Amino acid sequence: MIGGVQGSGVDTSAQFFAKAAAAGGLQVFGKREYYSNIKGEHSYFQVRVSKGTIRSHVDTVDMLATFEEETIFRHALEVRKEGAIIYDPDLDPKRLDQVPTIESNVRSVLNAELSKAGLSADVKGILELARRRGVHIYPVPYNEILKEVGAKHGETSLSTLQRMLNTMAVAASFALLSYDENVVKDAVRKQFKSKPKVAEMNADAVGAAYDYMEEKYGGSFSFRLTPEKVEGPRLFVRGNTVVAMAKELAGCRLQTYYPITPASDESEFLESHSEIELDGHTAHENPQAAENIALKAKGSIAVVQSEDEIAAVTMAIGGGLAGVRSSTSTSGPGFSLMAEGLGYAGMNEVPVVVTLYSRGGPSTGLPTRHEQGDLRFALYAGHGEFPRFVMASGDLEEVFYDTVRSFNYSEKYQTPVIHIVDKALANSDCTLGMFDVNRVKIDRGDFLKEITTAVNGEFKRFLHTPTGVSPRAPLGTKGGINWYTGDEHDELGHISEDPVNRDYMMDKRMGKLDLADREIPIAERVNFFGPENADITVISWGSTKGAILDAMEWLKSDGISVNFIQIRLINPFPTEYVAKLLSKARKIVGVEMNFSAQLVGVVREKTCIPIEQLVVKYNGRPMSAEELYDALKMIHEGKAPKKLVLKHGA
């Protein structure tokens, strides 16, 4: 764990740590926690490193690196026995009451612990308490070492040197773990590749930290981190970026957004990569495609920052009407403003994708924290009844392929699609195998390039068809014209309040959900993990997937068998399949990151199967594998209350 004041480079140093570990062939999972603040508040980054697959974060900290006092006060006691704290000894005299950003309840708990142990309420005291609990304490005089490095490079500016604090802290951590120094140096050079001088100075800072740690503490720490051999390419990615890349691949060519945490990073990535390379390698296979490619060597995505989320969603719907794959990305408060737009898209059968980054609500809520509180809202946002898809991804790999699917569903069934990506995924960084772009297919549904069926120049956009899906021609298509309206309308799109027409149109629109239910394979809608028969059946959705899978493995070695139903397409709900699985279950546990277990309610509504045992969490911090493991164990032993609320997290 690396902690520090927001804006001081905590993110950068954690990224550097993670990349250096990943460069050594290790798998990495990083979780970022921060306040809704630009500078000054506490933030931390937790990185989990392993030789094998990692899917979640854990609560216990093996190693804590920092150069400021608040991180020590907040996290020193989370470090496990035999773990390590690396810090700057200049901080020793800093008192707890001098840190105004620590909440008073946190402060009083710490004060009580320290006074019980007869220790002073300062950095020195809390580190002594950690030491008594078996934690190794490593003071590193960063500034002295930095000055030496600076002198070597003729750099005396304190502020320039201070910028290398992050590098030092990371290097000291790696040195303690006896990790290959050259891998770390290469990683730092790569990080600063555009500034060779800075890169070399940072590489020297790495060397100096290694020298200091070796000389002073060599051999004192028993954990080791050794580079691994890796088969095939590996990526280190963040959730927002994965969505953005998948949108470009999927053919999204209009993205609108209003700035909101934690969604904006995606749009900013798209904006800075708005020129899109087109694939010309296999052009000769298809003359028509070859011609197009020759004409248009590159593609582009128009990224528009709108005045509010109402404009964001309506602009995107405009793009959909013009035949362009269009999307907008937002979070709870912005999504609230989009409700009316969704209804219009549903009413007019316009394809549009809303990527909904789920954060803590209600109202402004916990803007930078995690929660799955918007499922019910995503399912029902908007007045009246109209079809929509609601999907939720469980990890970054799913995020990639689901993003492409969201556009396919949206065009094939001509409906809005809401793709929920939890904040815990949006702000997670992890190593992944290379995405298989060859697995990706684009399905635009019944999409006309020319209208040939117009009568008197008028095209029946909402033509009666047996499936409910009518051929769609974008605005500007030659051969006919038609109308759109938010009012109930006839086949041409003109306003109609005729009751017979109304019945037909409602059946047509809502019937598309039944069609999708019949057509979309279960493999795209539900994941089922674990043995067919198990002591416990967990049902959940979204980012809890990683913690559940990790906990399942640990429980297996305790002799407790668990299987897990992960719902990815929540509307249309895979009712029959889920009902079948649940009816075989011995003990069903609903696991969710919200107060009321929203999916459990949906399951009951759809399948009539009640789920009595809940594990929920709503303190804004993602579920760890450990607390879930404890919870499931307690349930198995029959010691848990019906609604078990998890509370961990800082």
Place this chain on the structure above:
Amino acid sequence: MALKLSDLKTSAHNDWCPGCGDFGILNAVQMALAEMNVDPTNTVVVSGVGCSSKAPHFIKTYGVHTLHGRAVPFATGIKLANPNLEVVVEGGDGDGMGIGAGHFVNSGRRNVDMLYIIHDNEVYGLTKGQASPTLGLGMKPKSLPSPNINQAINPLMLAIASGYTWVARGYSYDVRHLKDLIIKGIHHKGYAFLDVLQPCPTYNDIQTKEYWAGEGNLDDAGRPKPRTYKLEETGYDGVVHNNAEAEVEQKIQQAILKSFEFGDHTPIGVLYQNEFVPTYEERLAGRSPSYKTSPPASQEIARPDGTPLANINKLLEDLRVF
């Protein structure tokens, strides 16, 4: 083949009140489109919600009747997705400057190349005559239970302040003049705003057709003097010709002064035009040049077998750690 006025009419039943000012605007729009000989399949009329927003259903081009107050962002999305389309936006004053005020202002900052026509009758007609944002303080059209307690927005000044690059006012019963303004607004390169004075015979018994024709506003000879006058007949020139800073400033100032003339001596015509301001489409092309050569709607995204055409290998390569 030249487009006839009748080619732009539809069979949809028009349910506006007899004598509604909307008819004049509808006729002017159809006359303008016919005179310009537009391709109806390449033209989109976008509207909000309200009496006037039913207009697209009566015009035989692509028509998008959207949500209350949201015509402009819908139109923006349409135009940016396919900049080759001719996009005209129509809506009421409440739609544009009440519920849609945020979009009215912010779309001015973008300068998307389209025309926005506001049917300005100072009341909310479809909900039976409540005060709209352009109704003056203390005014009491017959449907208001008591005089208006809000001040009126000055739509022309608001448009100029927001960055619209063509600002004009027309009158719905001077159809030929209005038609010419619509043609100019469509031809203008950039975002054009046309405020149209429009009697509401059912709910606004103050600014009636007779009022604008000069009833109670007599000249020295005792004849009714029309309350509107044409700017171009006074030698007024609102056009920025050489983009010098001082010139732009002077043209904006004179347009703002003109925007305050309302009532007995109300100007109609072009108050301001500046084609030197880059359009949003040009700004997007500045960011990504291929926006111009292949805008979103003309891009192929997949081969016939569904294989995506976008190649994201370079993006993935940047994120490779091993």
